[in-house]
Amino acid sequence: MNIIITGASKGFGKSLARKFASNGHNVYICSRSAAQLYKTLEELVTEFSEVTIKAMPCDISDKESVKEFADWIAAQKIDVDVLINNAGYFIPGSVYNEPEGVLEEMLAVNLLGAYNLTRKLLPAMMARKSGHIFNMCSIASLQAYANGGAYSISKFAMLGFSKNLREEMKPHNIKVTAVMPGAAYTDSWSGSDVDPKRIMESEDVANMIFAASQLSPTAVVEDIILRPQLGDL
Numbered sequence: 001m002n003i004i005i006t007g008a009s010k011g012f013g014k015s016l017a018r019k020f021a022s023n024g025h026n027v028y029i030c031s032r033s034a035a036q037l038y039k040t041l042e043e044l045v046t047e048f049s050e051v052t053i054k055a056m057p058c059d060i061s062d063k064e065s066v067k068e069f070a071d072w073i074a075a076q077k078i079d080v081d082v083l084i085n086n087a088g089y090f091i092p093g094s095v096y097n098e099p100e101g102v103l104e105e106m107l108a109v110n111l112l113g114a115y116n117l118t119r120k121l122l123p124a125m126m127a128r129k130s131g132h133i134f135n136m137c138s139i140a141s142l143q144a145y146a147n148g149g150a151y152s153i154s155k156f157a158m159l160g161f162s163k164n165l166r167e168e169m170k171p172h173n174i175k176v177t178a179v180m181p182g183a184a185y186t187d188s189w190s191g192s193d194v195d196p197k198r199i200m201e202s203e204d205v206a207n208m209i210f211a212a213s214q215l216s217p218t219a220v221v222e223d224i225i226l227r228p229q230l231g232d233l
């Protein structure tokens with residue numbers, strides 16, 4: 001299979017790239033920082049030499065950059081079997097006092113990037129009547145919490161996008177899965193004082209997504225909800 005993963009230079013995206021590549025699948029990844037992306041690419045290519053792994057820098061929040069990434073994928077002449085809309089980040093804050101523009105920024109990266117890339121890649125998947133799209137939502141898509149602010153709003157919207165797409169894609173034989181992880185230790189937590197053992201491992205999320213991609217054509221996992229064993233922080 002050919003797997004497209006956004007935001008794969010670190011964190012969940014990198015764990016997903018490793019999981020799919022180690023199971024014999026070809027992986028195409030992006031992130032903003034070219035330096036970190038190519039470092040990760042080199043690691044992956046060295047470890048998994050038997051599959052195709054390629055990377056192209058892309059800022060998913062920039063429509064022109066998304067177009068260039070989609071054109072690059074088209075130029076690979078591959079069928080997209082799995083698209084994982086993973087790129088995103090968290091700016092803590094509250095609606096009443098977060099800086100002007102934070103909601104626009106959160107929506108651009110956590111929602112519009114996935115929306116725009118999906119719209120670029122869907123026509124070919126629909127013509128083939130096959131494929132699987134995973135949308136990285138969050139526990140913050142299900143439940144509001146203190147300091148969630150614009151991030152939580154963007155993740156509720158991402159779940160709304162995913163639910164709509166699921167309904168629309170039923171007759172086109174394209175699976176859609178919303179992924180709602182609680183806290184998992186990735187680079188986004190590395191600056192914090194959270195004990196890595198208190199929250200999930202990045203690989204837990206990658207393992208569940210991979211498992212959901214392996215079902216028969218007649219079944220889809222609509223929602224994946226994962227939490228730390230001790231519950232949310």
Ligand SMILES: NC(=O)c1ccc[n+]([C@@H]2O[C@H](COP(=O)([O-])OP(=O)(O)OC[C@H]3O[C@@H](n4cnc5c(N)ncnc54)[C@H](OP(=O)(O)O)[C@@H]3O)[C@@H](O)[C@H]2O)c1
Nearest residue numbers: 007009010011012031032033060087088183184186187188
């Ligand atoms: N870790 C958690 O506890 C947790 C829980 C629930 C949901 N999530 C969600 O899971 C996803 C991944 O989070 P993570 O914890 O793995 O984060 P991470 O370790 O910080 O990795 C984020 C990845 O996304 C890339 N990225 C960020 N903004 C981007 C953009 N505009 N365009 C393209 N790539 C971009 C980053 O590279 P560059 O910075 O170089 O672009 C990096 O490769 C996010 O959507 C996040 O909201 C995480």
